[in-house]
Structures are given as structure tokens and as C-alpha cells.
Amino acid sequence: xxxxxxxxxxxxxxxxxxxxxxxxxxxxxxxxxxxxxxxxxxxxxxxxxxxxxxxxxxxxxxxxxxxxxxxxxxxxxxxxxxxxxxxxxxxxxxxxxxxxxxxxxxxxxxxxxxxxxxxxxxxxxxxxxxxxxxxxxxxxxxxxxxxxxxxxxxxxxxxxxxxxxxxxxxxxxxxxxxxxxxxxxxxxxxxxxxxxxxxxxxxxxxxxxxxxxxxxxxxxxxxxxxxxxxxxxxxxxxxxxxxxxxxxxxxxxxxxxx
Numbered sequence: 248x249x250x251x252x253x254x255x256x257x258x259x260x261x262x263x264x265x266x267x268x269x270x271x272x273x274x275x276x277x278x279x280x281x282x283x284x285x286x287x288x289x290x291x292x293x294x295x296x297x298x299x300x301x302x303x304x305x306x307x308x309x310x311x312x313x314x315x316x317x318x319x320x321x322x323x324x325x326x327x328x329x330x331x332x333x334x335x336x337x338x339x340x341x342x343x344x345x346x347x348x349x350x351x352x353x354x355x356x357x358x359x360x361x362x363x364x365x366x367x368x369x370x371x372x373x374x375x376x377x378x379x380x381x382x383x384x385x386x387x388x389x390x391x392x393x394x395x396x397x398x399x400x401x402x403x404x405x406x407x408x409x410x411x412x413x414x415x416x417x418x419x420x421x422x423x424x425x426x427x428x429x430x431x432x433x434x435x436x437x438x439x440x441x442x443x444x445x446x447x448x449x450x451x452x453x454x455x456x457x458x459x460x461x462x463x464x465x466x467x468x469x470x471x472x473x474x475x476x477x478x479x480x481x482x483x484x485x486x487x488x489x490x491x492x493x494x495x496x497x498x499x500x501x502x503x504x505x
Contacts, residue, residue: 252281252286252288254286254288254326255281255286255288255293255326258293258320258324258326258327258330259277259293259375261320261324262295262316262320262327262330262332263275263375263376265316265319265320266297266316267376269309269312269313269316270297270299270301270303270309270312270313270334271299271300271301272297272298272299272300272376272377273298273299273300273337273377273378273383274297274298274374274376274377274378274379274380274383275295275296275297275298275374275375275376275377276295276296276298276368276372276373276374276375276379276380277293277294277295277296277372277373277375278294278295278296278364278367278368278371278372278373279291279292279294279364279367280292280294280441280442281293281294281373282367282371282372282373283367283371283439283441284441285441285442285443287466287467288326289325289326289329290465290466291329292329292330292331293326293329293330293331294331294364295330295331295332295333295375296332296333296335296360296364296368297332297333297334297335298335298336298337298340298377298383299334299335299336299337300336300337301336302336302338302339302348303334303336303348304334304336304346304347304348304357310348310355313334313348313350313355314350314355317330317332317350317355321353328353330350331349331350331351331352332349332350332351333347333348333349333358333360334347334348334349335347335360337383340383340384340385341385343359343360343362343365343387343391344359345359346358346359347359347360361395362387362391362392362394362395362396363392363395363396363433363439365384365387366387366392366439367439368380368384369381369384369386369387370439371439389437392433393433393434393501396430396433396434397434397498397501397502399430400427400430400494400497400498401494401498404423404426404427404490404494405490405491405494405495407419407423407490408423408487408488408490408491408494409487409491411483411487414483414484414486414487415479415480415483417465417474419483419486420458420461420462420482420483420486421462421465421466423486423487423489423490424449424454424458424459424462424486424489424490424493425442425445425446425449425462427489427490427493427494427497428445428446428448428449428452428454429442429445429448430497431448431452431493431497431500431501432444432445432448434497434500434501435500435501442466443466443467446459446462446463446466449462452493454489454493455485455489457482457485458482458485458486458489461474461478461482
């Protein structure tokens with residue numbers, strides 16, 4: 248196995264061993280924080296891609312084995328609550344819009360492997376088993392990545408900023424501004440950055456300093472501060488307003504003629 252953070256290694260070892268017994272495994276890759284050196288136990292997701300010889304989503308027996316595997320890990324290993332894995336059939340790697348069986352948020356369902364994930368795999372995957380992405384996964388055109396990010400900002404995150412109640416939750420406050428900051432760098436410069444780097448981008452782009460500090464504390468502090476009710480209301484408004492105001496600027500900066 249390639250080098251992995253010490254905190255995650257026992258879980259990854261156990262998952263790999265169980266996975267090889269459950270499905271015909273060709274490769275296992277990590278992306279996101281785990282691969283980019285920004286992993287924080289119990290705070291970061293463990294984002295994985297498994298390449299299998301046959302489509303697990305089309306095989307009821309394989310689906311049942313995978314569901315049982317993940318549920319067992321979820322019960323027995325607390326860190327496994329953050330483990331997400333998409334199962335890509337070896338003969339379906341080329342279709343960027345295809346759905347793949349995925350375990351995430353304690354359930355098994357189908358969804359595409361996004362262009363952002365595909366680019367992450369090519370630029371910095373952590374290879375846990377088998378060949379790396381370069382030998383199996385077709386490269387992603389820059390235009391496809393750009394189109395996906397612009398659509399995600401305009402059609403998902405901008406409307407989401409109008410829904411007030413969800414922004415009272417930590418996950419929305421943490422993810423919204425960081426996603427916008429990361430998207431802006433990728434659209435302008437063509438590179439991917441970590442969530443930690445995105446916090447620095449936020450600070451430089453006019454995001455409220457207290458909001459940035461709040462997100463940073465929850466991700467990196469040894470003992471994050473508890474959120475007082477009045478601050479939860481205030482930061483929800485700050486996060487929503489930043490996302491709502493920054494997305495049009497980001498799209499304009501990176502659009503035709505920018």
C-alpha cells in the first residue's frame with residue numbers, strides 16, 4: 248500500500264482486505280484530502296474509488312456483499328463513518344456522465360464520478376492497490392472540468408444560498424465558501440487546491456474574517472469552540488451572503504472574454 252496517514256491506515260488496510268474478498272478488485276485509489284495531504288481524522292472524508300472487473304451495480308449479490316461490508320465497518324470502526332467509495336467497472340471508466348455504485352453517508356446508491364474527482368485522480372491520487380489512474384482512467388479535457396464547475400456554481404450553489412435554514416448547519420457553512428474559493432482558483436488557473444489553501448484564498452478575497460476563522464477552527468483546531476446560538480444565526484447570514492455575492496464574480500472572471 249502507498250503511504251497513507253497513520254490515523255487512517257488501519258481502516259484502509261481492513262477495508263482493502265475485505266473488499267478483495269467481496270468483489271473482483273482491479274485498483275483502489277484515494278483522492279481528496281487524504282491524497283492531497285490535508286486529511287484530518289474524523290473531520291475529513293475518506294474519499295475512495297474502487298475499480299472492479301464487473302459492474303457491481305448490476306449484480307445484486309455484489310451489492311449485498313458491499314452493503315454488508317460497509318455496514319459492518321460503520322458499526323465496528325468509528326472512522327468508517329467518513330469513508331465514501333465509488334465502484335467503477337473497468338469497462339465503464341470512459342463515460343464521465345455514467346452512474347457508478349457508491350457508498351456514502353451510510354447508504355448505497357448510484358451517482359457519477361464528477362469531473363473534479365477525475366481530475367484529482369490524475370493529479371494526485373494515492374494508490375492503495377493495483378495500477379494508478381494514469382494507466383486506466385481516460386484523461387479529462389479542461390473544457391469538461393470548466394463546464395462542470397461553472398454549472399455546479401450556477402445551478403447548485405447559487406440557488407442553495409437562497410435556502411436559509413440549511414445554512415444553520417456546520418456542514419453548509421464549512422463547505423459553501425470553501426467550494427466557491429476552490430472553484431475560483433480552478434477556473435482562473437486550472438489547478439486544484441486543498442481546503443486548507445482555500446481558507447487562505449477566502450481570507451484574501453474579502454470573506455468575513457470571523458467566518459473564515461470559524462471554518463478554520465472547526466477543521467484544524469484540536470478542540471473546536473462550541474457555536475453559540477446568536478453566532479450560528481449570524482454566520483449563516485455571512486456564509487450565504489458571501490456565496491451569493493461571490494459566485495457571479497467568479498463566473499464573470501472566468502467566463503468568455505475574461
